[in-house]
Amino acid sequence: MPSKQLAFPQAQCADCPIRHRAVCARCETDELEKLEAIKYYRSYEAGQTIVWAGDSMDFVASVVRGVASLTQTMEDGRRQMVGLLLPSDFLGRPNRESAPYDVTATTDLQLCCFRRTPFLGLMDETPHIAHRLLEMTLDELDAAREWMLLLGRKTAREKIASFLSIIARRDATLSGYGGMGEVAFDLPLTREAMADYLGLTLETVSRQMSGLKKDGVIRLEGKRHIVIPDFDILLDETGDDSDGGILS
Amino acid sequence: MPSKQLAFPQAQCADCPIRHRAVCARCETDELEKLEAIKYYRSYEAGQTIVWAGDSMDFVASVVRGVASLTQTMEDGRRQMVGLLLPSDFLGRPNRESAPYDVTATTDLQLCCFRRTPFLGLMDETPHIAHRLLEMTLDELDAAREWMLLLGRKTAREKIASFLSIIARRDATLSGYGGMGEVAFDLPLTREAMADYLGLTLETVSRQMSGLKKDGVIRLEGKRHIVIPDFDILLDETGDDSDGGILS
DNA sequence: ATTCTCACTTGATCCACATCAATGTGAGAG
DNA sequence: CTCTCACATTGATGTGGATCAAGTGAGAAT
Incomplete structure (x- = not known):
């Protein structure tokens, strides 16, 4: 799961x-x-x-x-x-x-x-x-x-993906998420604040967002509204242990 | 102070x-x-x-x-x-x-x-x-x-210096430290464990330790025993806010 | 409309640290 | 006393993300 x-x-x-x-x-x-x-x-x-x-x-x-x-x-x-x-x-x-x-x-x-x-x-x-x-x-x-694992060991792309999944989990209208399907939400942070969160520069944040968009992992509708067509694909980008069940 | x-x-x-x-x-x-x-x-x-x-x-x-x-x-x-x-x-x-x-x-x-x-x-x-x-x-x-500030924003040298000062604060025989004077202690971690702590590779840890030694900030007596001739000089290497008093 | 501004994007270049690869060292075993 | 093995150092090279430097575009103020 x-x-x-x-x-x-x-x-x-x-x-x-x-x-x-x-x-x-x-x-x-x-x-x-x-x-x-x-x-x-x-x-x-x-x-x-x-x-x-x-x-x-x-x-x-x-x-x-x-x-x-x-x-x-x-x-x-x-x-x-x-x-x-x-x-x-x-x-x-x-x-x-x-x-x-x-x-x-x-x-x-x-x-x-x-x-x-x-x-x-x-x-x-x-x-x-x-x-x-x-x-x-x-x-x-x-x-x-x-967060320490993210800061110490993840690549820029993984950091962004992890951040988006964290925000999505808490912020999104998660109506009926069941492992697939679309998730949408507004970013509550500027690129600069995201950079401060992730230990990156705002330019790198911007580039990685563009990269995820180009690869179809996310859609950007305006600068702040994010659509994730398939949440599981995003999770694959986070580098997180995906075989589940570890956490309490 | x-x-x-x-x-x-x-x-x-x-x-x-x-x-x-x-x-x-x-x-x-x-x-x-x-x-x-x-x-x-x-x-x-x-x-x-x-x-x-x-x-x-x-x-x-x-x-x-x-x-x-x-x-x-x-x-x-x-x-x-x-x-x-x-x-x-x-x-x-x-x-x-x-x-x-x-x-x-x-x-x-x-x-x-x-x-x-x-x-x-x-x-x-x-x-x-x-x-x-x-x-x-x-x-x-x-x-x-x-630790998050360290992982996200500090350079390798600052990370090492911060780590040493953290260990020194807790581990050293701090007999009569008063702002100057020698502090000595044994590192309780291998280079690899230090790397895991600091979000670096063990090679970078080793190089930075050598660098601090060459610059006279620390002395290495054996691989694990550290002597800090002047704690304040080490603190200057950490990148930490040094004008004190911020913390509770 | 026109300009200003603020947030963001994109490009070119650089460098700190990772990676790959030997080489050194010292403490315990035989 | 010297073998060995785990730990540490040191060197050569590569690269991801920082840095510096222009753009771009949307909304607010004039």
Whole structure:
């Protein structure tokens, strides 16, 4: 079953705005009320910086709409994205005062924030929130480690293919994907942001996208809208172990 | 203060063998007894594989002596190390049955293991263990992200210098380091393992080590014993932001 | 319409690191 | 003391992606 990776947890923020992956699903009514009390929303425009590395950060948050990215920058300007947060992802450190990296809105973005100190208190009272957070952090660690394999060992083409499959898995209208068939979605990142994600230059990203297009692996409708005629063909380009079943 | 990164948490397993970073320091006597009940030791020889990716893993553990590594392997044999565990580091996932990557002993290794299911139960009863684990996982995530910057954007020479400074910070006899002065330690990895860590080939690792030696940044006494005459000079080679204070 | 701008594409050239191929070395076995 | 084997170094050559440098095209401002 090559589609194993498509079984991705979905956001849980339907009618109740705090029903995100992080805090909830199992929350009792009174816990929800406590969360409501320390909750507020913030919106950002594409390109805006939310916090700079080293700044103090007095909230944790859940992504409601849009995409945020975590990036590290070297003195001479070299940049590497180290985290990509999509809706339902969690942002922040309950027990750390300052942010370890820049947090930027890569698209228009809405966050559901919780004030940090009271949230920390709530975690103590409510073990399942801490457990959920641990689980999410471990998932993020797994993602970071797969990303490390990508950065350290994959070719430019494989990097692009892997990136597209990651975005497709989370972002696409995956209506009825069953191993074949078309998948379509909009890229939430510029070529430059993709380059920062993948450890490439934007020129290389562009060239490889053109290459995949020329070879019929993807279609480009406009600059940002991607159509993948056959997801399995794309997966073959990722270099990933395709005999499935390895992951938990 | 360029030596900020030297303030690394020390192992806490002096006389009590389960006083590792993971579980303890704040444990009450009865909790220690419960831990004792599910605890056992295992030893491995250098090169031995502890678990293969996908295997079930019925324990979590703390590294007592030696070095373990987590590696991901692609179908065609390309390998990337994604975790390096030194004494006091934690290994495993309390609430996951199977290992997501190969775990290998890179030196002779002793683990202090806890049976997974009872450990999970203990976590529920003892919130501070869960908190400690979350904190450690977040630290590991930070380390993974710094590693991503290394893999994606640093030159071979910077990668080597960063690696040496990471190992020195954790492994060296840092008696009285204060910004200058000699630091010495043994490399716990072969050139090949270093290459897997850094996303390079072993030849490039060897060449860059020779380069640093020729430039007087390090001395090589034998193949594995490293002497760093001036740690700050090494830090200048890492490409890291040197004006300090950014990190938490 | 016209120009400006911003994101992207495409081309030509270069170089850091990979690859392929010997050669060196030192610790343990006999 | 010297064989051997695993690990490490060093050299010669090739190449994928970076770098430098023009284009292109679509939408916004004038």
